Amino acid sequence: MLIALLLAAAPVQTQADMNRTTTASYVQADAAMTAQWKRTYAYMKRRDAQDTSRGGGFGFATALLESQRAWLKFRDTQCVIAGGQFAGGSAQGMAMATCKARLTRERTMQLKALIWPR
Numbered sequence: 001m002l003i004a005l006l007l008a009a010a011p012v013q014t015q016a017d018m019n020r021t022t023t024a025s026y027v028q029a030d031a032a033m034t035a036q037w038k039r040t041y042a043y044m045k046r047r048d049a050q051d052t053s054r055g056g057g058f059g060f061a062t063a064l065l066e067s068q069r070a071w072l073k074f075r076d077t078q079c080v081i082a083g084g085q086f087a088g089g090s091a092q093g094m095a096m097a098t099c100k101a102r103l104t105r106e107r108t109m110q111l112k113a114l115i116w117p118r
Helices: 002-009 015-050 060-084 092-113
Strands: none
Touching: 015 060, 015 092, 060 092
């Protein structure tokens, strides 16, 4: 009886609604990561410019750019695998968007952690 009451109170969502929700979550996570990327990349460029002791800087910005490119490839490929569980089904896109949102939020935290205190 309790389950029936809970189900009756829960809003019904179609797969299309769930797909839109997870896609919106990914878009939001991606925007946050992009903003953090800009801050972290600018920070790394400043570090490189300030460090002349190693013949022009360590190369933080270049390494960060390479890392980000590799990470994007990893994320996208990893999420294809995650969506593969539902290959050909209506939940495939939702699984991929959920994966991308999760990994993107994790990457945002990684980028934020690269701005080291002095």
